[in-house]
Amino acid sequence: MSPRPKNNRTVFDPPKFKGYKPFGYYAGENEPVFLFFEEYAALKLCDYELMTQSQASQVMNISRPTFTRLYESARRKIALALAEARPIEVEKGRAYFSNDWYNCRACNIFFTAPGIELSSVRCPLCQSKNLEEITTN
Amino acid sequence: MKTAIAAQNSSSETLIDKHFGKCSYFHIYDDESQTTEVIDNPARGIKGCKGDVIVNELIAKNVNAVIAGDFGTKVQQLLNQGQIQMIIHPDTRVSVSEIIELLNHKNK
Structure with missing residues (x-):
């Protein structure tokens, strides 16, 4: 078993x-x-x-x-x-x-993006798209 | 879009607070009018769970995002329900004015 x-x-x-x-x-x-x-x-x-x-x-x-x-x-x-x-x-x-977290590699902050599609998520501080996704899957 | 920054005191040169619920002041920055409103932490003096008092106050002020060094577990649940963006800034040696400057850049 x-x-x-x-x-x-x-x-x-x-x-x-x-x-x-x-x-x-x-x-x-x-x-x-x-x-x-x-x-x-x-x-x-x-x-x-x-x-x-x-x-x-x-x-x-x-x-x-x-x-x-x-x-x-x-x-x-x-x-x-x-x-x-x-x-x-x-x-x-x-x-x-x-909830899905993102880590901005440029300014090293963590943030959530409620109600925003994955493709348009940007770092809220530096607008960089160099993000690491820390999600469930 | 309005962003609330957890701060240690009311001046714009102060550092951001390392804990969302335990900060003394919130600096609410509105990037459309480019103005900052400073409010006292509505839950100052409350012992124990402060999250619901703060989150209700921020929702009443139409805040879309919050910045702090860390968030407690219970307040994260409440902010999730309110669809408020959480931003963890692990480096708490950064001042409120520096954050506002960064938030300003995104309009340009």
Whole structure:
């Protein structure tokens, strides 16, 4: 029997970085730890926005036990990266964005474009079309 | 189009605020008349969830886009429902006047 498919985790805003690197560590570069978007989101909801795990699980549309597992996995990955001086890279995983985000490569801002067609989206500050789409698919 | 910028104080040289809900003032820039209106954060002093108070005020002022360093999760849901564009500016060392200058360029 195949395992039950995982539900998508709703994520609101994308992380504002591509990853983290240890500094002051000169023994060459280690294998990166891949942190999923939803793990970053779980950590942010719990420890930055100070929600309880059950509130945060409702925000992400998953059950409370699933949230706890996700949060634990986020903590373990970050602890692993710190303990072994490994860089962290963020990866999409099973994150579902509640709205489409764009990242302007020129001025490095993130924005949404409600009600605008994909082909005519431009950066609201510099009008550049050099955008990276951070969407569900 | 009106853009609300979350700011740390009421002067135009102030820096943008790193958190939408907790900012002190909103600078509402209208790019048609090229004027800026400064309003107090209507939710200042409220503890806990401030999002609905602010979003209702901004909708009443016909704001189409908001700029801040970061948005909370609950306020993002409300702004989505109101079809308001969110702009996250991770570099919070930028001043309100610099943002207004950038917004101005798009008319030219």
